Amino acid sequence: MMGEQAKSGKTIRVTLVRGGDHRPPKQRATLRGLGLTRRGRSRVLEDTRAVRGMVAKVNHLVRVDE
Numbered sequence: 001m002m003g004e005q006a007k008s009g010k011t012i013r014v015t016l017v018r019g020g021d022h023r024p025p026k027q028r029a030t031l032r033g034l035g036l037t038r039r040g041r042s043r044v045l046e047d048t049r050a051v052r053g054m055v056a057k058v059n060h061l062v063r064v065d066e
Contacts, residue, residue, distance in 0.1 A: 027057065
């Protein structure tokens with residue numbers, strides 16, 4: 001299990017505030033990977049390094065609540 005972060009039970013709420021249309025394919029794929037398909041939609045996700053990295057790639061399109 002090297003490379004995996006220990007599950008601490010922490011979560012973050014990620015909300016799509018700007019649409020993914022007319023964005024580069026990698027950004028659209030990242031939004032789909034986060035489960036954000038429509039503007040205004042929120043997902044509660046486990047706070048891991050992988051999720052934080054995905055959020056960082058589309059930080060101009062989402063709002064993050066701890």
